Each structure stands twice: as C-alpha cells, then as structure tokens.
Amino acid sequence: MRIQISHLTKTFWRGARALDDITLTVPTGMFGLLGPNGAGKTTLMRVLAGVLHPSNGRVLVGDHDIATRTGRSSIQRTLGYLPQDLGVYPDLTAREFLDYIGLLKGLDNRTGRRRRASELLEVVSLTSAADRKLKTYSSGMRRRVGIAQALLADPRLLIVDEPTAGLDPEERIRFRTLLAQLAGERTVVLSTHIVDDIAQTCRELAVLAHGRLVFRGTADDLTARAAGHVWTVATTGPAPGDGVLVSALPQPGGVRYRVVAGTPPPGAEPSTPTLEDGYLALSRQREITPAS
Amino acid sequence: MTAALRYELRMQLRRPDLWSVTAVTVVLLWLLTARSLPIFLSEDPRTAMIRAIIICNVPLPIGYAFLLADRLVRDERLGVAALLDATPSSRPGRLLGKYLGCAAATALPVATIYFGFSAVYTIRNGAPQALSWALAMFATITVPALLFVGAVSLCGPLVMPTAVFRVLFVGYWMWSSYLVPPKLVPTLTQTVIYPMGGYPIQVFFGYRGGHASGGSDWAGPVPGALFNALRPAPTVATAWLSIAVIVGLAALTLSAAHLVCERRTR
Numbered sequence: 010m011r012i013q014i015s016h017l018t019k020t021f022w023r024g025a026r027a028l029d030d031i032t033l034t035v036p037t038g039m040f041g042l043l044g045p046n047g048a049g050k051t052t053l054m055r056v057l058a059g060v061l062h063p064s065n066g067r068v069l070v071g072d073h074d075i076a077t078r079t080g081r082s083s084i085q086r087t088l089g090y091l092p093q094d095l096g097v098y099p100d101l102t103a104r105e106f107l108d109y110i111g112l113l114k115g116l117d118n119r120t121g122r123r124r125r126a127s128e129l130l131e132v133v134s135l136t137s138a139a140d141r142k143l144k145t146y147s148s149g150m151r152r153r154v155g156i157a158q159a160l161l162a163d164p165r166l167l168i169v170d171e172p173t174a175g176l177d178p179e180e181r182i183r184f185r186t187l188l189a190q191l192a193g194e195r196t197v198v199l200s201t202h203i204v205d206d207i208a209q210t211c212r213e214l215a216v217l218a219h220g221r222l223v224f225r226g227t228a229d230d231l232t233a234r235a236a237g238h239v240w241t242v243a244t245t246g247p248a249p250g251d252g253v254l255v256s257a258l259p260q261p262g263g264v265r266y267r268v269v270a271g272t273p274p275p276g277a278e279p280s281t282p283t284l285e286d287g288y289l290a291l292s293r294q295r296e297i298t299p300a301s
Numbered sequence: 302m303t304a305a306l307r308y309e310l311r312m313q314l315r316r317p318d319l320w321s322v323t324a325v326t327v328v329l330l331w332l333l334t335a336r337s338l339p340i341f342l343s344e345d346p347r348t349a350m351i352r353a354i355i356i357c358n359v360p361l362p363i364g365y366a367f368l369l370a371d372r373l374v375r376d377e378r379l380g381v382a383a384l385l386d387a388t389p390s391s392r393p394g395r396l397l398g399k400y401l402g403c404a405a406a407t408a409l410p411v412a413t414i415y416f417g418f419s420a421v422y423t424i425r426n427g428a429p430q431a432l433s434w435a436l437a438m439f440a441t442i443t444v445p446a447l448l449f450v451g452a453v454s455l456c457g458p459l460v461m462p463t464a465v466f467r468v469l470f471v472g473y474w475m476w477s478s479y480l481v482p483p484k485l486v487p488t489l490t491q492t493v494i495y496p497m498g499g500y501p502i503q504v505f506f507g508y509r510g511g512h513a514s515g516g517s518d519w520a521g522p523v524p525g526a527l528f529n530a531l532r533p534a535p536t537v538a539t540a541w542l543s544i545a546v547i548v549g550l551a552a553l554t555l556s557a558a559h560l561v562c563e564r565r566t567r
Contacts, residue, residue, distance in 0.1 A: 059386070060387050085388060090384065092380070092384055094380040094383075096382075097379070098308075098312055098381060105308070109308045113304055113388035113389075114389065158384070
C-alpha cells in the first residue's frame with residue numbers, strides 16, 4: 010500500500026506551522042521517519058492516521074484520499090496505529106481494552122475478536138497479566154498493550170510513533186523484529202528519534218526538521234552523507250571543539266571521542282560512518298534546510 | 302455506538318467515586334428528610350412519590366453532574382483520544398455511546414435511591430400503585446432532567462476546566478431550582494426549560510404547593526417576573542413541549558460538543 014503525500018501543510022490554531030509543504034512517497038515495506046523532537050513527525054503520523062486533517066495538500070493512501078470522510082474511513086479500516094503518547098483506560102483489563110478497540114475497528118465477530126486479542130497478548134508476552142486492570146501496568150507493559158492493539162485488525166498499513174520508547178532492550182529488539190516481519194506486503198511507517206531503530210529495520214527513510222522534509226532516500230544514502238567526515242580521536246585534553254560529538258568513551262589514559270566534522274581534529278583518525286553519523290552530518294550540513 | 306456505550310457503562314460502574322458520592326448523597330438526603338420521612342410515608346402514594354422525586358432532584362443531579370464532568374475530557378487527558386480517532390468508528394456515534402453509557406451508569410444510583418424509597422413505601426403501606434407512580438414520574442421528570450444534565454456535564458468541560466464547570470454547575474442548579482423565587486430574581490423556575498420538570502409535575506401529576514420559594518405553582522406565568530415568554534399556561538401540550546425542549550437542549554449540547562471536537566482536529 011503506497012502513500013503519496015503532495016505539498017502537505019498542517020497549520021494549527023494561531024498559525025503554528027507543524028508541516029510545511031511536504032511531498033513524499035512511502036512505498037510498501039518498512040519506512041523510517043527520523044527527526045529531532047519537534048520536527049513534525051508526530052503531526053505527520055497523526056495526519057496519516059486520519060486523526061488530524063491536513064490544512065493544505067493531498068494525502069493518498071492506496072487509492073483513498075485522506076481528506077474525504079469515506080477515504081479516511083477506508084484507510085482506518087486497514088490501519089494499525091500506535092500513537093506516541095499512548096494512553097489506556099486504567100479501569101479496564103488489557104483483554105477488555107483490546108476487545109473495546111477491536112469493536113471500534115469493526116471486528117464484529119465476538120469469538121474471532123477475542124481469539125485475536127488472546128493471540129496478540131501472547132505475542133507481546135502479556136498473557137499472564139491479561140486480566141489485570143491496566144492501572145496496575147508499568148509503562149513498558151502499557152506500551153506492549155499499545156502494540157497489541159495496533160495489530161488487532163491485521164492492518165495493511167501500520168503507523169508506529171516512537172514504538173520502542175519505554176521498552177527494555179530485549180523487548181525493543183523483539184518489537185523491531187516483529188515490525189520487520191510484518192512489513193512484507195504491508196506498509197509500516199516507523200517514526201522515531203532513535204536512529205538505531207531505523208538502522209536495524211528500514212532500508213528507506215525520510216528525515217524531517219522544522220516541519221520540512223530534509224532528506225528522502227535509503228539508509229545507505231544517508232550514511233554516505235558522513236563519508237569522509239567521521240573521526241575518532243583519543244585525548245586526555247578537552248573534547249574536539251569543531252563538529253558534532255557522536256560519542257565519548259572513557260579509556261585508560263583519556264577519552265576516545267567520535268566526531269562528525271568537516272576537517273579532522275588534531276591527531277584524529279578517519280572512521281567508517283554509520284547511519285547515526287549520516288544523520289548528524291545531515292543535521293550539521295543543513296542546520297537544517299529543506300531537501301530538494 | 303454500542304461499543305462505546307457498553308464500555309463506558311462498565312468503566313463508570315467500576316468507578317469508586319460513583320459509589321462514594323452516592324453514599325454521601327444518601328446520608329445528606331437522610332439528614333435533610335429524616336424528620337419528614339414519617340409524614341412522607343403517611344401521604345397518599347401519588348403525593349409521596351412526587352414529593353420524594355422533588356427532594357431527590359435537588360442534590361442528586363449535582364452529584365450526577367460531578368461524576369460525568371470528566372468523562373469526555375479524560376480521553377484527551379489519558380491519551381486515548383488519538384487512538385479512538387484513528388479507528389473507523391464514527392465520532393458522533395462514539396460521543397453518543399459515551400453519553401448514554403456514562404449517563405445510564407451514573408443514573409443507576411439515582412434510580413436506586415428513588416425506587417428504594419418507593420419500595421419502602423410500597424411495603425410499609427401495602428400500596429403497589431406507588432411503584433407505578435414512581436415509574437411514571439421518573440420517566441417524565443427525572444429522565445429528561447438527567448439527559449439534559451448529562452449532556453451539559455459531559456460537554457461543558459470541553460470549553461472550561463472541569464473544576465470550574467463543577468462550581469458553575471452547582472450555582473446554576475441552585476439558581477434554576479425551585480429554591481429561588483422567580484419574583485425576586487430572574488430564574489428559569491416554572492419555564493418550559495426548567496430542568497426539574499415543573500410542567501410534568503403540575504400537569505401530569507396534579508401537584509401544587511410544597512414550593513420551597515413559597516409559591517404553589519410549578520409551571521406557568523409568574524406575575525411581574527422576567528422570562529414569562531417561556532412560561533406558557535400549563536397544559537398537557539406544554540408539559541410534553543417542556544420535556545421535548547429539555548431533551549432537545551441535550552441533543553443540541555451534544556451536537557455542539559461534536560463540532561468543538563471536530564474543529565480541534567482541523
């Protein structure tokens with residue numbers, strides 16, 4: 010299911026522009042959306058999920074136009090959505106919550122709906138806690154309930170906004186793997202500011218900053234942005250002043266710094282770039298201006 | 302709509318506040334009516350039931366409004382709203398389901414208190430017709446009032462903080478109740494939009510008198526008062542009109558709330 014976004018703008022009350030003339034095509038499969046906090050990722054996700062209406066521009070999901078009521082409804086029938094600030098009803102159990110969302114998603118067959126809820130509770134390892142009220146759940150457990158509800162109606166389009174926030178490393182890896190497995194014939198839009206989540210799952214991605222699209226390409230393209238600009242330097246003195254500091258690793262006799270910089274700091278050695286380096290190089294190059 | 306109705310009903314019934322507010326209200330009612338209870342119980346069934354409903358309709362809708370005031374805005378507060386809006390279910394349908402589910406659950410204690418009194422009366426006096434009167438009165442006086450209060454309470458906090466709404470509602474309810482004489486202060490008492498059901502009380506059940514403000518009429522014009530255009534002569538037609546207007550105002554309030562929610566996504 011392909012998503013075609015043309016000149017999408019979203020302006021909120023009092024004129025705050027969250028999305029500014031975004032034109033983007035999202036193909037079937039895993040697609041990553043990167044950007045710093047406040048870049049407009051969540052607004053874009055909410056528009057794609059039909060929660061917010063575009064101010065201008067057009068969004069087609071498959072053949073359906075999200076601006077029309079029937080189009081939005083058709084999209085939402087095939088949609089699994091995990092919002093960034095997922096909330097749950099504290100007085101319901103996980104099983105009841107999934108049942109409620111399933112009903113709203115149009116899963117009218119009671120037996121099938123309950124069976125699906127049980128399967129998904131198993132997938133997210135919540136079977137033993139399925140009949141406990143959600144107010145007793147930890148934030149990670151609630152996140153897993155959110156993942157389960159997103160998968161309820163066997164969605165063809167899955168929109169997940171910061172899905173791994175609050176998950177422990179093992180759960181994070183498991184969820185990333187699950188998303189990658191689901192991709193296949195589906196479209197999975199993964200929005201995050203955790204570069205590693207994208208690096209491990211998405212071949213294609215876009216980067217947003219200040220509501221504008223600043224990059225669209227493959228993970229390799231973005232990594233290549235940092236080629237020749239990544240350096241490591243071990244020093245006992247202060248961190249290198251120029252460039253973007255990627256990491257600082259204490260070691261015997263000083264600290265080993267990794268930087269993305271146009272010119273090598275004194276005593277630096279070139280290093281092989283990663284996606285994170287590419288993202289930081291892009292941020293540094295653009296500071297951040299729109300992609301053509 | 303049915304999904305929202307079912308689950309909102311369930312969540313509201315599980316809410317501890319629902320039962321603690323009910324307990325407090327029962328105690329309050331007991332304190333207010335303990336002395337007059339034996340007199341109530343010795344009245345004829347129709348008078349006893351109407352007096353009970355009039356007394357119940359002062360404090361119970363306030364508790365009812367308090368318990369409903371956070372139901373709609375909490376979806377946003379809990380972070381569930383976006384999730385619900387991303388489903389193909391219709392927003393007006395969900396709003397209606399939430400309204401009916403929450404309102405029905407919150408009305409349950411109100412009904413329990415009123416019909417509890419009716420049952421006590423029936424058993425004590427061996428007068429089963431009291432239950433029929435109670436049912437008719439609850440349907441024509443309390444249900445329209447609760448539908449109206451429910452809609453206002455669910456939707457009011459969309460445009461103001463819930464705490465402010467609750468304070469304002471208490472003021473509004475006391476002002477519009479029969480406790481304030483319409484000659485002294487412009488009030489809604491005895492108008493067709495009087496949510497305590499003055500027209501049905503007087504027309505359907507022939508009750509006059511017992512007015513805390515000193516008057517004996519429950520509906521119709523008040524010489525020298527403002528808003529007499531809203532006080533047609535009490536007849537069967539105007540009694541039904543009053544019920545229709547109150548239910549219509551509830552529907553109008555819900556429609557306005559839908560528009561507010563819709564506008565927020567634009």
